[in-house]
Amino acid sequence: MTELVLSDLLRSVLRGLEITVILTISGSILAFVCAFVFGLGRVSRWRFIRVFSICYIELFRGTSVFVQVFWLYYALPAFGLLLSPLLAGILGLGLNVGAYGAEVVRSAVQATGRDQYEACCALNFTRYQTFRYIILPQAFPRMLPVFGNNMVELMKASSIVSLISLSDITFQAQQFRIRTGQTFLPFAVTLIVYFILYLGILFFIRSVTRLASPQKVKV
Amino acid sequence: MTWDNHFAVMVFPYLLKGLQVTIIATLSSFALAVCLGLAIAVLEKITRGPIFFLISGVTHFIRGTPLLVQLFFLYYLLPYANITLPAFGCGILGFGVHYATYLSNVYKSGIEAIPVLQWEVSKACNFSPFQTWRYVILPQAIRPVLPVLGNYFIALIKETPLLSSISVMEMMGEASLFGDMHYRYLEPITMVGVLFLALGMVARGCVGSMARILGVLREKDDHSASSFNRPYENSGMDPSENLIS
Numbered sequence: 409m410t411e412l413v414l415s416d417l418l419r420s421v422l423r424g425l426e427i428t429v430i431l432t433i434s435g436s437i438l439a440f441v442c443a444f445v446f447g448l449g450r451v452s453r454w455r456f457i458r459v460f461s462i463c464y465i466e467l468f469r470g471t472s473v474f475v476q477v478f479w480l481y482y483a484l485p486a487f488g489l490l491l492s493p494l495l496a497g498i499l500g501l502g503l504n505v506g507a508y509g510a511e512v513v514r515s516a517v518q519a520t521g522r523d524q525y526e527a528c529c530a531l532n533f534t535r536y537q538t539f540r541y542i543i544l545p546q547a548f549p550r551m552l553p554v555f556g557n558n559m560v561e562l563m564k565a566s567s568i569v570s571l572i573s574l575s576d577i578t579f580q581a582q583q584f585r586i587r588t589g590q591t592f593l594p595f596a597v598t599l600i601v602y603f604i605l606y607l608g609i610l611f612f613i614r615s616v617t618r619l620a621s622p623q624k625v626k627v
Numbered sequence: 628m629t630w631d632n633h634f635a636v637m638v639f640p641y642l643l644k645g646l647q648v649t650i651i652a653t654l655s656s657f658a659l660a661v662c663l664g665l666a667i668a669v670l671e672k673i674t675r676g677p678i679f680f681l682i683s684g685v686t687h688f689i690r691g692t693p694l695l696v697q698l699f700f701l702y703y704l705l706p707y708a709n710i711t712l713p714a715f716g717c718g719i720l721g722f723g724v725h726y727a728t729y730l731s732n733v734y735k736s737g738i739e740a741i742p743v744l745q746w747e748v749s750k751a752c753n754f755s756p757f758q759t760w761r762y763v764i765l766p767q768a769i770r771p772v773l774p775v776l777g778n779y780f781i782a783l784i785k786e787t788p789l790l791s792s793i794s795v796m797e798m799m800g801e802a803s804l805f806g807d808m809h810y811r812y813l814e815p816i817t818m819v820g821v822l823f824l825a826l827g828m829v830a831r832g833c834v835g836s837m838a839r840i841l842g843v844l845r846e847k848d849d850h851s852a853s854s855f856n857r858p859y860e861n862s863g864m865d866p867s868e869n870l871i872s
Contacts, residue, residue, distance in 0.1 A: 470824040472785035482812035567693035606691030
Protein backbone atom coordinates (compact mmCIF):
# COMPACT_ATOMS: atom_id res chain seq x y z
CA MET A 409 0.00 0.00 0.00
CA THR A 410 2.56 2.54 1.11
CA GLU A 411 4.82 1.43 -1.71
CA LEU A 412 2.11 2.16 -4.24
CA VAL A 413 1.50 5.58 -2.74
CA LEU A 414 5.19 6.37 -2.70
CA SER A 415 5.76 5.36 -6.29
CA ASP A 416 2.70 7.35 -7.31
CA LEU A 417 4.09 10.38 -5.47
CA LEU A 418 7.48 9.93 -7.05
CA ARG A 419 5.98 9.76 -10.52
CA SER A 420 3.82 12.86 -10.07
CA VAL A 421 6.69 14.85 -8.57
CA LEU A 422 8.96 13.92 -11.46
CA ARG A 423 6.30 14.91 -13.99
CA GLY A 424 5.81 18.21 -12.18
CA LEU A 425 9.54 18.75 -11.88
CA GLU A 426 9.83 18.65 -15.67
CA ILE A 427 7.38 21.54 -16.05
CA THR A 428 9.01 23.54 -13.26
CA VAL A 429 12.46 23.09 -14.75
CA ILE A 430 11.26 24.04 -18.25
CA LEU A 431 9.55 27.12 -16.82
CA THR A 432 12.58 28.14 -14.78
CA ILE A 433 15.06 27.71 -17.61
CA SER A 434 13.06 29.32 -20.40
CA GLY A 435 11.79 32.05 -18.06
CA SER A 436 15.37 32.79 -17.02
CA ILE A 437 16.51 33.00 -20.64
CA LEU A 438 13.68 35.41 -21.48
CA ALA A 439 14.42 37.42 -18.33
CA PHE A 440 18.12 37.56 -19.21
CA VAL A 441 17.37 38.87 -22.71
CA CYS A 442 14.81 41.38 -21.40
CA ALA A 443 17.20 42.53 -18.70
CA PHE A 444 19.88 43.38 -21.24
CA VAL A 445 17.57 44.87 -23.87
CA PHE A 446 15.69 47.15 -21.49
CA GLY A 447 18.53 47.76 -19.07
CA LEU A 448 20.69 49.10 -21.89
CA GLY A 449 17.59 50.77 -23.35
CA ARG A 450 17.33 52.80 -20.17
CA VAL A 451 20.74 54.33 -20.74
CA SER A 452 20.23 54.71 -24.48
CA ARG A 453 20.94 57.90 -26.41
CA TRP A 454 17.46 58.03 -27.90
CA ARG A 455 14.75 59.49 -25.74
CA PHE A 456 12.05 57.23 -27.20
CA ILE A 457 13.87 54.03 -26.27
CA ARG A 458 14.62 55.38 -22.81
CA VAL A 459 10.98 56.26 -22.13
CA PHE A 460 9.79 52.93 -23.50
CA SER A 461 12.22 50.99 -21.30
CA ILE A 462 11.27 52.98 -18.21
CA CYS A 463 7.59 52.30 -18.89
CA TYR A 464 8.26 48.57 -19.23
CA ILE A 465 10.35 48.43 -16.07
CA GLU A 466 7.92 50.43 -13.96
CA LEU A 467 4.92 48.51 -15.24
CA PHE A 468 6.34 45.08 -14.50
CA ARG A 469 8.04 46.03 -11.25
CA GLY A 470 5.02 47.92 -10.02
CA THR A 471 2.46 45.13 -10.31
CA SER A 472 2.76 41.68 -8.87
CA VAL A 473 3.88 38.68 -10.88
CA PHE A 474 0.71 36.89 -9.80
CA VAL A 475 -1.44 39.58 -11.43
CA GLN A 476 0.70 39.54 -14.57
CA VAL A 477 0.48 35.80 -15.11
CA PHE A 478 -3.27 35.87 -14.49
CA TRP A 479 -3.66 38.82 -16.81
CA LEU A 480 -1.78 37.07 -19.60
CA TYR A 481 -3.83 33.94 -19.16
CA TYR A 482 -7.30 35.29 -18.43
CA ALA A 483 -7.43 38.81 -19.85
CA LEU A 484 -5.47 38.51 -23.09
CA PRO A 485 -8.08 36.23 -24.71
CA ALA A 486 -10.37 39.28 -24.62
CA PHE A 487 -8.11 40.75 -27.31
CA GLY A 488 -8.26 37.53 -29.31
CA LEU A 489 -4.87 36.26 -28.13
CA LEU A 490 -5.14 32.86 -26.53
CA LEU A 491 -1.93 31.75 -24.84
CA SER A 492 -1.27 28.25 -23.62
CA PRO A 493 -0.71 28.07 -19.85
CA LEU A 494 2.95 27.22 -20.38
CA LEU A 495 3.51 30.20 -22.67
CA ALA A 496 1.60 32.52 -20.33
CA GLY A 497 3.72 31.28 -17.44
CA ILE A 498 7.02 31.72 -19.28
CA LEU A 499 6.06 35.17 -20.55
CA GLY A 500 4.73 36.36 -17.20
CA LEU A 501 7.71 35.13 -15.20
CA GLY A 502 10.30 36.15 -17.78
CA LEU A 503 8.96 39.66 -18.30
CA ASN A 504 8.55 40.25 -14.58
CA VAL A 505 12.00 39.08 -13.56
CA GLY A 506 13.44 40.75 -16.67
CA ALA A 507 12.22 44.10 -15.37
CA TYR A 508 14.10 43.54 -12.10
CA GLY A 509 17.12 42.37 -14.08
CA ALA A 510 17.02 45.50 -16.25
CA GLU A 511 17.61 47.64 -13.18
CA VAL A 512 20.53 45.40 -12.24
CA VAL A 513 22.06 45.81 -15.71
CA ARG A 514 21.55 49.56 -15.61
CA SER A 515 23.13 50.02 -12.20
CA ALA A 516 26.05 47.74 -13.08
CA VAL A 517 26.72 49.66 -16.30
CA GLN A 518 26.40 53.01 -14.58
CA ALA A 519 28.66 51.89 -11.75
CA THR A 520 31.52 51.64 -14.22
CA GLY A 521 33.73 54.63 -13.60
CA ARG A 522 33.67 57.76 -15.71
CA ASP A 523 37.38 57.42 -16.34
CA GLN A 524 36.74 54.23 -18.30
CA TYR A 525 34.49 56.08 -20.73
CA GLU A 526 36.99 58.90 -21.01
CA ALA A 527 39.80 56.46 -21.73
CA CYS A 528 37.71 54.86 -24.49
CA CYS A 529 37.02 58.28 -25.91
CA ALA A 530 40.72 59.05 -25.86
CA LEU A 531 41.45 55.77 -27.66
CA ASN A 532 38.84 56.62 -30.28
CA PHE A 533 36.73 53.52 -29.59
CA THR A 534 33.30 53.40 -31.16
CA ARG A 535 30.33 53.09 -28.83
CA TYR A 536 30.04 49.42 -29.65
CA GLN A 537 33.70 48.79 -28.94
CA THR A 538 33.50 50.71 -25.69
CA PHE A 539 30.61 48.64 -24.54
CA ARG A 540 31.81 45.29 -25.80
CA TYR A 541 35.46 45.40 -24.74
CA ILE A 542 35.59 47.81 -21.82
CA ILE A 543 32.24 48.22 -20.06
CA LEU A 544 30.68 44.77 -20.35
CA PRO A 545 33.66 42.73 -19.09
CA GLN A 546 33.71 44.90 -15.97
CA ALA A 547 29.97 45.17 -15.45
CA PHE A 548 28.99 41.56 -16.13
CA PRO A 549 30.64 39.88 -13.11
CA ARG A 550 29.03 42.55 -10.97
CA MET A 551 25.58 41.60 -12.24
CA LEU A 552 25.89 37.87 -11.76
CA PRO A 553 25.20 37.44 -8.03
CA VAL A 554 22.07 39.57 -8.30
CA PHE A 555 21.01 37.65 -11.40
CA GLY A 556 21.36 34.52 -9.30
CA ASN A 557 18.99 35.91 -6.69
CA ASN A 558 16.57 36.87 -9.44
CA MET A 559 16.74 33.37 -10.86
CA VAL A 560 15.90 31.94 -7.46
CA GLU A 561 12.97 34.35 -7.24
CA LEU A 562 11.82 33.20 -10.67
CA MET A 563 12.05 29.56 -9.66
CA LYS A 564 10.01 30.28 -6.57
CA ALA A 565 7.47 32.38 -8.44
CA SER A 566 7.04 29.55 -10.94
CA SER A 567 4.90 27.80 -8.34
CA ILE A 568 2.04 30.22 -9.04
CA VAL A 569 1.53 28.79 -12.52
CA SER A 570 -0.11 25.87 -10.72
CA LEU A 571 -3.05 28.25 -10.27
CA ILE A 572 -3.47 28.66 -14.03
CA SER A 573 -3.83 24.90 -14.46
CA LEU A 574 -0.25 24.15 -15.43
CA SER A 575 0.84 20.87 -13.84
CA ASP A 576 4.07 21.87 -12.10
CA ILE A 577 5.25 20.37 -8.81
CA THR A 578 2.87 22.42 -6.69
CA PHE A 579 -0.06 21.43 -8.88
CA GLN A 580 0.93 17.77 -8.72
CA ALA A 581 1.19 18.00 -4.94
CA GLN A 582 -2.32 19.45 -4.76
CA GLN A 583 -3.64 16.72 -7.07
CA PHE A 584 -1.89 14.07 -5.00
CA ARG A 585 -3.42 15.51 -1.83
CA ILE A 586 -6.88 15.42 -3.37
CA ARG A 587 -6.36 11.94 -4.81
CA THR A 588 -4.97 10.20 -1.75
CA GLY A 589 -5.93 12.34 1.21
CA GLN A 590 -2.30 12.46 2.30
CA THR A 591 -1.36 15.99 3.28
CA PHE A 592 2.04 16.03 4.88
CA LEU A 593 3.83 13.83 2.36
CA PRO A 594 3.18 15.73 -0.91
CA PHE A 595 3.90 19.17 0.48
CA ALA A 596 7.00 18.10 2.40
CA VAL A 597 8.39 16.40 -0.71
CA THR A 598 7.53 19.45 -2.81
CA LEU A 599 9.33 21.78 -0.43
CA ILE A 600 12.39 19.55 -0.44
CA VAL A 601 12.43 19.34 -4.24
CA TYR A 602 12.20 23.13 -4.49
CA PHE A 603 15.01 23.44 -1.99
CA ILE A 604 17.19 21.13 -4.08
CA LEU A 605 16.43 23.29 -7.14
CA TYR A 606 17.42 26.32 -5.08
CA LEU A 607 20.74 24.74 -4.16
CA GLY A 608 21.25 23.81 -7.81
CA ILE A 609 20.75 27.40 -8.92
CA LEU A 610 23.13 28.66 -6.24
CA PHE A 611 25.77 26.18 -7.42
CA PHE A 612 25.21 27.13 -11.07
CA ILE A 613 25.55 30.84 -10.38
CA ARG A 614 28.63 30.33 -8.26
CA SER A 615 30.39 28.43 -11.02
CA VAL A 616 29.37 30.97 -13.67
CA THR A 617 30.63 33.80 -11.47
CA ARG A 618 33.95 32.04 -11.09
CA LEU A 619 34.21 31.65 -14.86
CA ALA A 620 33.17 35.20 -15.66
CA SER A 621 35.21 37.11 -13.13
CA PRO A 622 38.19 38.75 -14.79
CA GLN A 623 41.29 36.59 -14.97
CA LYS A 624 44.52 37.84 -13.62
CA VAL A 625 46.52 38.92 -16.63
CA LYS A 626 50.26 38.48 -16.53
CA VAL A 627 51.95 41.63 -17.65
CA MET B 628 -14.80 41.68 -26.53
CA THR B 629 -13.02 44.82 -25.41
CA TRP B 630 -12.90 47.08 -22.39
CA ASP B 631 -16.32 47.75 -20.85
CA ASN B 632 -16.53 50.79 -18.60
CA HIS B 633 -19.85 49.80 -17.10
CA PHE B 634 -18.48 46.45 -16.01
CA ALA B 635 -15.38 48.10 -14.57
CA VAL B 636 -17.56 50.39 -12.44
CA MET B 637 -19.55 47.37 -11.29
CA VAL B 638 -16.49 45.50 -10.06
CA PHE B 639 -14.88 48.49 -8.35
CA PRO B 640 -16.67 48.28 -4.94
CA TYR B 641 -15.63 44.63 -4.63
CA LEU B 642 -12.05 45.52 -5.38
CA LEU B 643 -12.11 48.24 -2.72
CA LYS B 644 -13.32 45.69 -0.21
CA GLY B 645 -10.43 43.45 -1.26
CA LEU B 646 -8.04 46.38 -1.06
CA GLN B 647 -8.80 46.74 2.65
CA VAL B 648 -7.93 43.10 3.23
CA THR B 649 -4.75 43.50 1.18
CA ILE B 650 -3.61 46.49 3.23
CA ILE B 651 -4.42 44.90 6.58
CA ALA B 652 -2.69 41.67 5.56
CA THR B 653 0.38 43.54 4.36
CA LEU B 654 0.72 45.65 7.49
CA SER B 655 0.20 42.82 9.95
CA SER B 656 2.46 40.34 8.20
CA PHE B 657 5.16 42.98 7.82
CA ALA B 658 4.91 43.78 11.55
CA LEU B 659 5.38 40.08 12.29
CA ALA B 660 8.28 39.86 9.83
CA VAL B 661 10.05 42.88 11.33
CA CYS B 662 9.97 41.47 14.87
CA LEU B 663 10.72 37.87 13.92
CA GLY B 664 13.46 38.90 11.50
CA LEU B 665 15.25 40.85 14.21
CA ALA B 666 14.97 37.90 16.56
CA ILE B 667 16.44 35.54 13.94
CA ALA B 668 19.28 37.93 13.15
CA VAL B 669 20.25 38.33 16.81
CA LEU B 670 19.93 34.59 17.45
CA GLU B 671 22.16 33.83 14.48
CA LYS B 672 24.73 36.22 15.89
CA ILE B 673 24.75 34.99 19.48
CA THR B 674 24.47 31.24 18.93
CA ARG B 675 27.26 28.89 17.96
CA GLY B 676 27.64 25.29 16.90
CA PRO B 677 24.65 23.08 16.19
CA ILE B 678 22.00 25.63 17.17
CA PHE B 679 23.50 28.16 14.79
CA PHE B 680 23.50 25.63 11.95
CA LEU B 681 19.94 24.69 12.74
CA ILE B 682 18.74 28.30 12.61
CA SER B 683 20.64 29.22 9.50
CA GLY B 684 19.62 25.99 7.79
CA VAL B 685 15.96 26.59 8.52
CA THR B 686 16.10 30.19 7.30
CA HIS B 687 17.86 29.04 4.12
CA PHE B 688 15.19 26.44 3.60
CA ILE B 689 12.37 28.94 4.04
CA ARG B 690 14.09 31.43 1.76
CA GLY B 691 14.72 28.82 -0.93
CA THR B 692 11.21 27.42 -1.24
CA PRO B 693 8.15 29.11 -2.72
CA LEU B 694 5.84 31.03 -0.44
CA LEU B 695 2.82 29.50 -2.14
CA VAL B 696 3.80 25.97 -1.12
CA GLN B 697 4.58 27.17 2.39
CA LEU B 698 1.12 28.72 2.59
CA PHE B 699 -0.46 25.45 1.45
CA PHE B 700 1.67 23.60 3.98
CA LEU B 701 0.48 25.80 6.84
CA TYR B 702 -3.09 25.90 5.62
CA TYR B 703 -3.53 22.16 5.27
CA LEU B 704 -1.21 20.92 7.99
CA LEU B 705 -1.68 23.21 10.97
CA PRO B 706 -5.06 21.60 11.76
CA TYR B 707 -3.26 18.25 12.16
CA ALA B 708 -1.10 19.86 14.83
CA ASN B 709 -4.30 20.95 16.59
CA ILE B 710 -3.79 24.56 15.60
CA THR B 711 -6.80 25.86 13.78
CA LEU B 712 -6.16 29.29 12.41
CA PRO B 713 -8.51 31.08 10.05
CA ALA B 714 -7.17 31.34 6.51
CA PHE B 715 -6.25 34.96 7.09
CA GLY B 716 -4.17 34.14 10.17
CA CYS B 717 -2.49 31.33 8.28
CA GLY B 718 -1.59 33.72 5.51
CA ILE B 719 -0.15 36.29 7.88
CA LEU B 720 1.89 33.62 9.64
CA GLY B 721 3.23 32.32 6.33
CA PHE B 722 4.05 35.75 4.97
CA GLY B 723 5.52 36.90 8.26
CA VAL B 724 7.83 33.92 8.62
CA HIS B 725 8.88 33.98 4.95
CA TYR B 726 9.74 37.65 4.97
CA ALA B 727 11.36 37.40 8.40
CA THR B 728 14.03 35.21 6.83
CA TYR B 729 14.72 37.91 4.26
CA LEU B 730 14.71 40.70 6.82
CA SER B 731 17.04 38.78 9.13
CA ASN B 732 19.66 39.04 6.38
CA VAL B 733 19.09 42.78 6.18
CA TYR B 734 19.47 43.17 9.94
CA LYS B 735 22.57 41.01 9.87
CA SER B 736 24.20 43.25 7.30
CA GLY B 737 23.41 46.19 9.58
CA ILE B 738 24.91 44.45 12.59
CA GLU B 739 28.02 43.43 10.68
CA ALA B 740 28.56 47.01 9.54
CA ILE B 741 29.12 48.13 13.13
CA PRO B 742 32.81 48.66 13.85
CA VAL B 743 34.47 46.26 16.28
CA LEU B 744 35.33 49.31 18.36
CA GLN B 745 31.73 49.55 19.54
CA TRP B 746 31.83 46.01 20.93
CA GLU B 747 35.12 46.68 22.65
CA VAL B 748 33.85 49.89 24.18
CA SER B 749 30.76 48.09 25.51
CA LYS B 750 32.99 45.49 27.07
CA ALA B 751 35.21 48.18 28.54
CA CYS B 752 32.15 49.87 30.05
CA ASN B 753 31.17 46.54 31.62
CA PHE B 754 27.86 46.34 29.76
CA SER B 755 26.02 43.04 29.98
CA PRO B 756 25.33 41.33 26.64
CA PHE B 757 21.72 42.49 26.85
CA GLN B 758 22.78 46.07 27.50
CA THR B 759 25.27 45.93 24.64
CA TRP B 760 22.63 44.76 22.17
CA ARG B 761 19.89 46.98 23.47
CA TYR B 762 21.74 50.28 23.93
CA VAL B 763 24.79 50.10 21.68
CA ILE B 764 24.48 47.69 18.78
CA LEU B 765 20.85 47.53 17.73
CA PRO B 766 20.10 51.27 17.67
CA GLN B 767 23.06 51.80 15.38
CA ALA B 768 22.42 48.67 13.32
CA ILE B 769 18.75 49.21 12.63
CA ARG B 770 18.64 52.82 11.56
CA PRO B 771 20.78 52.54 8.42
CA VAL B 772 18.86 49.49 7.19
CA LEU B 773 15.38 51.00 7.60
CA PRO B 774 15.16 52.03 3.92
CA VAL B 775 16.05 48.47 2.90
CA LEU B 776 13.29 47.17 5.16
CA GLY B 777 11.02 49.60 3.32
CA ASN B 778 11.94 47.98 0.00
CA TYR B 779 10.93 44.60 1.37
CA PHE B 780 7.66 46.15 2.50
CA ILE B 781 6.98 47.17 -1.10
CA ALA B 782 7.90 43.69 -2.30
CA LEU B 783 5.57 42.20 0.30
CA ILE B 784 2.61 44.23 -0.97
CA LYS B 785 3.10 42.72 -4.39
CA GLU B 786 3.07 39.17 -3.09
CA THR B 787 -0.21 39.44 -1.21
CA PRO B 788 -2.29 38.05 -4.14
CA LEU B 789 -0.93 34.65 -3.09
CA LEU B 790 -3.37 34.86 -0.19
CA SER B 791 -6.23 34.32 -2.62
CA SER B 792 -4.97 30.78 -3.19
CA ILE B 793 -5.79 29.87 0.41
CA SER B 794 -9.24 31.44 0.10
CA VAL B 795 -8.53 34.82 1.68
CA MET B 796 -10.63 37.26 -0.28
CA GLU B 797 -8.15 40.02 -0.93
CA MET B 798 -8.08 42.13 -4.08
CA MET B 799 -7.07 39.40 -6.49
CA GLY B 800 -9.46 36.93 -4.89
CA GLU B 801 -12.37 39.32 -5.29
CA ALA B 802 -11.38 39.99 -8.89
CA SER B 803 -11.20 36.29 -9.80
CA LEU B 804 -14.47 35.58 -8.04
CA PHE B 805 -16.18 38.41 -9.87
CA GLY B 806 -14.62 37.23 -13.12
CA ASP B 807 -15.79 33.67 -12.48
CA MET B 808 -19.34 34.86 -11.90
CA HIS B 809 -19.59 36.97 -15.04
CA TYR B 810 -17.00 35.18 -17.15
CA ARG B 811 -15.15 38.41 -17.88
CA TYR B 812 -11.64 38.70 -16.55
CA LEU B 813 -10.20 41.60 -18.50
CA GLU B 814 -11.58 44.46 -16.41
CA PRO B 815 -11.21 42.99 -12.91
CA ILE B 816 -7.63 41.79 -13.38
CA THR B 817 -6.52 44.94 -15.20
CA MET B 818 -7.96 47.07 -12.43
CA VAL B 819 -6.21 44.98 -9.80
CA GLY B 820 -2.98 45.66 -11.67
CA VAL B 821 -3.66 49.39 -11.72
CA LEU B 822 -4.54 49.40 -8.02
CA PHE B 823 -1.30 47.58 -7.26
CA LEU B 824 0.62 50.18 -9.24
CA ALA B 825 -1.07 52.92 -7.20
CA LEU B 826 -0.48 51.10 -3.92
CA GLY B 827 3.15 50.54 -4.82
CA MET B 828 3.60 54.21 -5.67
CA VAL B 829 2.14 55.32 -2.35
CA ALA B 830 4.33 52.85 -0.49
CA ARG B 831 7.38 53.93 -2.43
CA GLY B 832 6.63 57.56 -1.63
CA CYS B 833 6.38 56.75 2.09
CA VAL B 834 9.61 54.74 2.09
CA GLY B 835 11.38 57.42 0.10
CA SER B 836 10.41 60.22 2.46
CA MET B 837 11.34 58.04 5.43
CA ALA B 838 14.78 57.48 3.91
CA ARG B 839 15.16 61.21 3.30
CA ILE B 840 14.19 62.09 6.87
CA LEU B 841 16.64 59.50 8.18
CA GLY B 842 19.36 60.94 5.98
CA VAL B 843 18.72 64.44 7.33
CA LEU B 844 18.72 63.15 10.91
CA ARG B 845 21.96 61.29 10.36
CA GLU B 846 23.66 64.39 8.97
CA LYS B 847 22.52 66.38 11.98
CA ASP B 848 23.75 63.65 14.34
CA ASP B 849 27.10 63.44 12.65
CA HIS B 850 27.44 67.16 12.84
CA SER B 851 26.61 67.56 16.51
CA ALA B 852 28.38 64.45 17.69
CA SER B 853 31.43 64.60 15.50
CA SER B 854 33.69 66.08 18.14
CA PHE B 855 32.60 63.35 20.55
CA ASN B 856 32.73 60.39 18.20
CA ARG B 857 35.93 61.25 16.47
CA PRO B 858 38.32 62.78 18.94
CA TYR B 859 41.24 61.88 16.70
CA GLU B 860 39.84 63.62 13.67
CA ASN B 861 42.43 65.34 11.52
CA SER B 862 45.17 64.10 13.78
CA GLY B 863 45.85 61.17 11.47
CA MET B 864 45.76 58.63 14.26
CA ASP B 865 42.16 57.55 14.39
CA PRO B 866 42.35 54.00 15.80
CA SER B 867 38.95 53.06 14.41
CA GLU B 868 40.19 53.46 10.87
CA ASN B 869 42.39 50.40 11.17
CA LEU B 870 39.63 48.39 12.73
CA ILE B 871 37.07 49.12 10.04
CA SER B 872 39.33 48.37 7.12
